[in-house]
Amino acid sequence: MSSCQHETLLLDVSPHAAEAGFARPPLAKRKAATTASGRASGSTADHLRLESLFPGPLVLPDDCLAIDPKEPPQSLRSWTNEKLRNPFTQERKTIYIVPAPDVPSRTVFSRTLQSWALPFVLQAPLKEGCDTPKVKYIRNYLDAFYHPLPVRTLPNMARFVPWTEGKSKPSSKEPPQHIGLQMGDNVTRITTRPCPDETYPRQLNLNDMLDAVIEALPDDAYALVMLTEHDLYEDDDDDFCCGRAYGNSRVAVVSSARYHPLLDKPTDIDREHTWPFSHCDAYVRRVCRDAEDAEAADSTTGGGTKRRKLGSPVPDPDTTPTEQPMARVIRAGLGGSGPNHSPTGMWLARMVRTVAHELGHCLCLDHCSYYACVMQGTAGMAEDLRQPPYLCLVCEAKLARAVRDLGEVHQDGVGEGEVLLKRYERLVRFCTLWETVGMFGAYRGWLQERIAMLKEGSPL
Structure with missing residues (x-):
């Protein structure tokens, strides 16, 4: 059980903001950002x-x-007017998942990649107790999260192969600087490098992998996400990167490597205070x-400049006592075995949140x-795990508009409210299967609170 009972909750930005x-x-x-007109409407209460x-x-x-505090927010209206946005069509509405690339078995190359x-x-490798997230569970989650869009798996589509261009045989004396990623008939060169922080032996270049995925996008795909178990990097100065989408190209790649629960302790992840x-x-x-204390110490030793005097007033954040909705969500998360239960479930929870985020960019x-929203940016693992799995009011409105533009919402008298309820109810069923995992138990509680509001006539 968690030792912190989270007696008072924060509903607004921190004092550091x-x-x-x-x-x-x-x-x-914020109200105006949820409307197509860009004007605030409805009751403030x-x-x-x-x-x-x-x-x-x-x-x-x-x-x-x-x-980056000045990053401009994207309202529903600005999203609607985005010229590069890819609309759904009846011919192009399917979300595809490509499982982690296969590796040829019983070879030096396969042992190296493994x-x-x-x-x-x-x-x-662990024999039990912490399994890599299974593709079928990720697909089931996305099928609920992006309802009513079809989500399909493309098995046996990707495989790693030796890269032999320019030499007759790869050397087994040193790690290969390049490997091949075969998708269909195409093989793309993937650059590799040693992992800078030595968490993993070696990393793969994310941009190279995205280039390979673009070539494999099916004609009827709205978007395609490829999974990988290998650690990734994007630029030379990166330590690592968990995932990235080329939104306009409708492709994404997401790695499960850094979400391994057994990395939490060496990276100082505070499991008691993930979302x-x-x-x-x-x-x-x-x-x-x-x-602030670290900054002050740094300043007194000449290592930096303080931005604010110690002891200067900090506005009190808005907090909520324990009878409020988010407090009930907290209790739902604590209800099973808490946030530390089931490493396999924790790994899955982290992975599906990031896959949903990258597909959102598509x-x-x-x-x-x-x-606080699944579409927030993240600057590190601790922040990543503090963010929620749900779309906020503004981003939810964008998804609703995208589905409505597909023409399936208002058919047969089905409105956006009914589609949203169906989506939430499907997510509840998924979370119930994993309710002893802190994030999924809490997400189910959050979904039930949201469903109750919608059934009481709350605006979308």
């Missing part, structure tokens, strides 16, 4: 009640919005205070700064 220069869009702009389930982004030290997918903290426990007010204040959804 103002220091970092981040100003959250005010209530009127109703919207505030909705926002009891949609806290603001935390913006803790070194978070994405603390590093070793690259094993973190250094493990001496050998939704990240909204614990005591936790947020502690993180902000620790960062729908031309930008990073979100209106609310």
Whole structure:
């Protein structure tokens, strides 16, 4: 069980946000951002009640919005007017998942590739207790998350092969600088490098892999995401990258490597304060205070410049007592064995959230700064795990408009509200299968609160 009971919760940005220069869009702009006209409508009281389930982004030290606080938010209206947005059509509406590439068996090459997918903290693959997320579960989650869009798996489509261009035989004395990724009849060269932080033996270049995926996009695909068990990097100065989408090209690649639960301890992940426990007010204040103390120490030793005097007033964040909706979500997350239960389930929860995020970019959804949202940007693993699995009010409106444009929502009298309810109910069923995992148990509680609001006549 968790030792922290999260007695007071944060529903708005942290005290660090103002220091970092981040100003959250005010209530009127948040309301307007959910409308096609770009004008605020509806009751402020109703919207505030909705926002009891949609806290603001935390913006803790070194978070994405603390590093780039001026990133412009994307409203429904600006998303609708985006010229590069790819609309759904009846001929192009399927989301495809490509499982991790196969590796030829019983060869030096296969043993090399398999070793690259094993973190250094493990001496050998685990026999039980922490299984790589299964594609069927990821597909089932996406099928609910992106309902009513069809989600399909493309098995046996990708495989790693030796890259032999320019030489007759790969050397077994040193790690190959390049490998091949075969997708259909095409083989793309993938650059490899040693892992800078030595978490894994070697990494694959993400941009190379995305180039390979683009070539394999089926004609009827709206988007395609390929999974991989290998660690990835994007640029030379990256330590690693968990995933990336080429949104306009409708492709994404997501790695499960950094989400391995057994990496939490060596990377100082605070499991007690991953989502939704990240909204614990005591936790947020502690993180902000620790960062301020570290900055002060750095300044006194000449290592940096303080941006604010110690002891200067910090606005009290909005908090909520334990009878409010987000507190019930917290209790749902604590109800099973808490956030530390089932490494396999935790690994799956982390993976599906990122896959849903990258596919959101294929729908031309930008990073979100209106609310805590699955479409937030992330600057590191700790921030990644603090973010929610749901789409916020603004991003949910974009998905609803995309599906409505497909022409399937208003047929037979089915409206956006009914589609949203169906989507939430399918997610509830999925989360129920994994309810002893902190994120899924809490997500089910969040979904049930949201469903209750919708059935009571709350606006979308």
